[in-house]
Amino acid sequence: MELFGRHAETAALDRLLDRAADRAGSGLVLWGEPGIGKTTLLEYAVSAASDATVLRCRGTRMLRVSVPRGVRALSASAYWLRGRAALFDGRPQKALSDLLCLVESGHEASHATIALLAAVDTVEAAVQVGSSDVAVAQVAMVQEWAQRTGATWARTASHRLRALVQGGSAAEISFRAALDVAGAGAHSFEYARTRLLYGEWLRRARRRADASTQLAAAAETFDRLGADPLRVRALREQALTDPGGTPRVADPPTAAGLTAQELRVAQLAADRLTNREIAAQLLISPRTVGHHLANVYPKLGITSRRQLARIDFAGDLRLS
Structure with missing residues (x-):
């Protein structure tokens, strides 16, 4: 059953969390919901949301239930949610920090089964x-x-x-x-993640046609499942496979003189991502990120990262 991005099942998870304190044990608890069938609370928690903010909020809510009651499986699930949210949000260092708690002896989220998943x-x-x-x-x-x-x-x-x-x-x-x-294709979301990662590898190997095929297929699946952060990532990678066919940047960025890559770097930096996090998300080096930012600042008439956070990227790229 495909759980990703379905609103009915997201609502079902919220109902399950309301009852988790009374019914959750120390293992992976099976639940039944009308019209959905039996699955684990963990599967709902990790699969039913496509938005990093929703994943983070869900993890926080789960911890409020699990920590006071010592329900380790639920606490581990919450840390997994937070780690996955950070990963999808382009913050791998934060993701790794949360995910490693699953294998840290004595931690409230230490759980061998969930660490494996x-x-x-x-x-x-x-x-x-x-x-x-x-x-x-x-x-x-x-x-x-x-x-x-x-x-x-x-x-x-x-x-x-x-x-x-x-x-x-x-x-x-x-x-x-x-x-x-x-049988791998039956798990649509993870299968698409494999195609995305393979497509990124192919692009770095300069096999652009092969990369585009994998990335387009991944983007289509993410779009169908409502997994927007990964859909955007796949489409961005696909655009980079064909420099001549890369969609032109909208009028305001063109007026400011930013290239498409400079605009992407500037937007991520404005969202307070570090150079290393930006580099990981765009598959470039931190040094290249710094080079792009050095070009961005004079084009936008600013001198610092703090000012970059005040740029109106949805409008005329002016300092607000």
């Missing part, structure tokens, strides 16, 4: 911030589970995560293996 997000965040030791350890954990159980999701995740930590042709072999696992 969250590994798809933990590895992606670790790779983006350059924490190779964390990424390798998480991949090993998922590989061990895949070998032990043969579960479709674990086999798919194992290949995808291995691709993220590998280089050269080995990465492509693993990406292709993840897409080719029997």
